[in-house]
């Protein structure tokens with residue numbers, strides 16, 4: 197098997213583009229127009245299921261033997277015929293759309309035949325692999341940043357190829373992210389692609405204007421933190437403590453989803469820092485795999501708060517990794533030190549309070 201991953205890359209881009217088309221259509225039909233009635237299921241649920249069905253159908257068409265670790269399963273969907281009908285309509289619309297640019301019949305990429313409800317439910321459940329240390333597997337978050345999706349803010353469709361516990365390819369679709377960070381009101385919709393050893397790039401959602409991305413050197417005074425909007429997902433006060441100790445004066449940029457890794461990769465914010473807010477939460481591999489290879493290929497380093505590499509070979513979660521720090525290598529070193537000092541100070545305070 198070739199290790200250039202050319203086919204894998206084209207297939208993954210096509211799958212993510214079709215899923216983004218679908219999630220945008222769910223947003224426009226169900227969220228923006230506020231057409232939801234009480235009986236309607238959450239548009240997030242519809243979008244999650246349908247996007248996972250679309251991506252899995254495309255992956256399995258090209259790589260029938262590859263297992264997929266997907267966030268969703270179809271157990272609840274199977275009990276709900278009305279929701280299933282909606283998912284089937286939306287998934288087929290996205291699978292049959294003519295995307296034009298970048299679709300190549302010779303790669304087996306392009307509009308596909310209509311799928312039955314049974315086939316689509318089956319496709320969602322093909323994302324049931326549990327992960328592990330050996331072999332090839334894909335991991336998929338069909339909508340990452342569901343809160344952002346509902347707000348009309350940032351969310352991402354995230355797909356990655358993991359081989360023997362290492363992320364080799366990552367594709368992230370960000371339908372609401374401006375293509376040009378210096379023109380925040382300009383055209384929105386980007387796809388970020390990274391292949392291990394081959395660099396990182398971004399392109400528009402239609403596949404146009406591919407351009408390499410690398411993390412630029414950022415003057416210490418211009419650095420800022422990229423962090424979750426949701427206070428329950430990452431510890432804002434800890435980030436504040438760390439940024440204060442690093443004399444960072446710029447306010448953090450808060451956004452949902454792996455769009456944060458994408459912004460970091462193109463120099464739009466200098467540090468990704470995510471510390472758990474409650475003991476026992478284990479980060480999921482689909483929430484970090486694509487962003488991991490993207491940031492590393494853009495010249496950054498990604499570790500946990502102890503400086504350890506993230507371990508994608510332990511199953512569905514990152515196991516014992518605690519927190520995530522991502523930044524350009526020079527910045528990463530300083531942030532890791534500051535994080536460890538802040539953790540020590542925090543522990544000391546807790547011990548004092550208990551005494």
Ligand SMILES: Nc1ncnc2c1ncn2[C@@H]1O[C@H](COP(=O)(O)O)[C@@H](O)[C@H]1OP(=O)(O)O
Nearest residue numbers: 340341424425426428429430451452453477483
């Ligand atoms: N307690 C938690 N701590 C950290 N991440 C969480 C927690 N609960 C959910 N998440 C996940 O964080 C991701 C979003 O991160 P962010 O806030 O940076 O956008 C989602 O995938 C979300 O999972 P889920 O999709 O199941 O809600």
Ligand SMILES: [Mg+2]
Nearest residue numbers: 337340341483
């Ligand atoms: Mg997620």
Ligand SMILES: [Mg+2]
Nearest residue numbers: 267337339340
């Ligand atoms: Mg999700």
Ligand SMILES: [Mg+2]
Nearest residue numbers: 244267339342
């Ligand atoms: Mg979820």
